[in-house]
Amino acid sequence: MIQPITYQFVQGCFPKRDSAAHKYKNGFVTTFVGSFQYPGAARLCCHAAAQAGAGGVYALLPESLWPLIGSIPAEVIPYMIKEHDGVLSIVDSVENFLVIKEKSSAILLGPGIGRHASLSNLLKSMLSMTELPCVIDGDGLSILGQLGENFLIQHSHGRWLLTPHQGEWQQLLKSFEYNPALSPQELAAKWGCTILLKGFPSHIYTVDGQIYVNTTGNPAATTAGCGDVLAGLIAGYLAQGLSPDQSACVGIYLAGQAADRLVATTRRHSVMATEILAELATNQLTK
Numbered sequence: 001m002i003q004p005i006t007y008q009f010v011q012g013c014f015p016k017r018d019s020a021a022h023k024y025k026n027g028f029v030t031t032f033v034g035s036f037q038y039p040g041a042a043r044l045c046c047h048a049a050a051q052a053g054a055g056g057v058y059a060l061l062p063e064s065l066w067p068l069i070g071s072i073p074a075e076v077i078p079y080m081i082k083e084h085d086g087v088l089s090i091v092d093s094v095e096n097f098l099v100i101k102e103k104s105s106a107i108l109l110g111p112g113i114g115r116h117a118s119l120s121n122l123l124k125s126m127l128s129m130t131e132l133p134c135v136i137d138g139d140g141l142s143i144l145g146q147l148g149e150n151f152l153i154q155h156s157h158g159r160w161l162l163t164p165h166q167g168e169w170q171q172l173l174k175s176f177e178y179n180p181a182l183s184p185q186e187l188a189a190k191w192g193c194t195i196l197l198k199g200f201p202s203h204i205y206t207v208d209g210q211i212y213v214n215t216t217g218n219p220a221a222t223t224a225g226c227g228d229v230l231a232g233l234i235a236g237y238l239a240q241g242l243s244p245d246q247s248a249c250v251g252i253y254l255a256g257q258a259a260d261r262l263v264a265t266t267r268r269h270s271v272m273a274t275e276i277l278a279e280l281a282t283n284q285l286t287k
């Protein structure tokens, strides 16, 4: 049965914060997002994860982004990775990843990292070295396609959440040599991971066969960067202890609702990713 995501459902999922809370109890996110080509992806993902309430956000960033560090939110803790001729040092990346993942409770990989051949080994190492729940989006999905279906099945164990748009989904199926019409419901169970298939409406397919359908959102949010905000939000909730299914439902509902409010108040046909963030900062969830 397909279950609509409702206000009550989302409200019931929100993390509770008690008086003994401190930042490490609230959960940190380790992010590997953005590149010289896509600095905005780093900015949007990290901002969204912090705003969702993660205790902190670590960002593994290529050293070429250092001149732009001022555009990354001040709350984010950067770990700059050495590069040789524009290629990230695998040793440096993995060393830093090992340090910060120990202090984290969720990982976000992929948006805006690019698709350089060397990233395949890098992502493989990171994904093999952690048991933490992990959101994989954007270029991370393309690289996952190269790593193969068996790698996904062997490592996901219900902890990974894939957030493709239709283009990324079709590409992933092609990489795994699947019929493009294959049901995401069957694949979520086979792969052992949650799949959030973005579109209108967006659907969430869980490992145990449940399907959720989002009830918020509109095409105004089909602008570059809105997916990065969504991925960051989801990772932020994942870090605070929500399950991959809950994090996906909460993230997509909130981002869609923010876009709905913006369209209703501005009467515009289009919204920007930074406007979604600003809207969520003022109104997280409305009835």
Ligand SMILES: NC(=O)C1=CN([C@@H]2O[C@H](COP(=O)(O)OP(=O)(O)OC[C@H]3O[C@@H](n4cnc5c(N)ncnc54)[C@H](O)[C@@H]3O)[C@@H](O)[C@H]2O)[C@@H](O)CC1
Residues within 6 Å of the ligand: 037, 038, 039, 040, 041, 042, 110, 111, 112, 113, 114, 137, 138, 139, 140, 165, 166, 167, 168, 224, 225, 226, 227, 228
């Ligand atoms: N400000 C930034 O730095 C931004 C960085 N981004 C990153 O840029 C990288 C490339 O992202 P792209 O999404 O452009 O990937 P691609 O460069 O692979 O483009 C997507 C392809 O899929 C096709 N497609 C089919 N259905 C689609 C759908 N529903 N939505 C989108 N495309 C569809 C498109 O026609 C296109 O050929 C990703 O890592 C992404 O995270 C983007 O999120 C945009 C913003």
Ligand SMILES: Nc1ncnc2c1ncn2[C@@H]1O[C@H](COP(=O)(O)OP(=O)(O)O)[C@@H](O)[C@H]1O
Residues within 6 Å of the ligand: 138, 164, 165, 198, 199, 200, 202, 217, 218, 219, 220, 221, 222, 223, 224, 225, 226, 227, 228, 229, 230, 252, 255
């Ligand atoms: N047809 C649609 N109608 C409404 N919302 C959509 C539609 N397609 C995508 N979305 C939403 O718009 C955002 C865009 O995501 P995505 O395409 O991944 O953008 P990007 O990767 O460029 O940031 C997501 O929040 C997604 O849920």
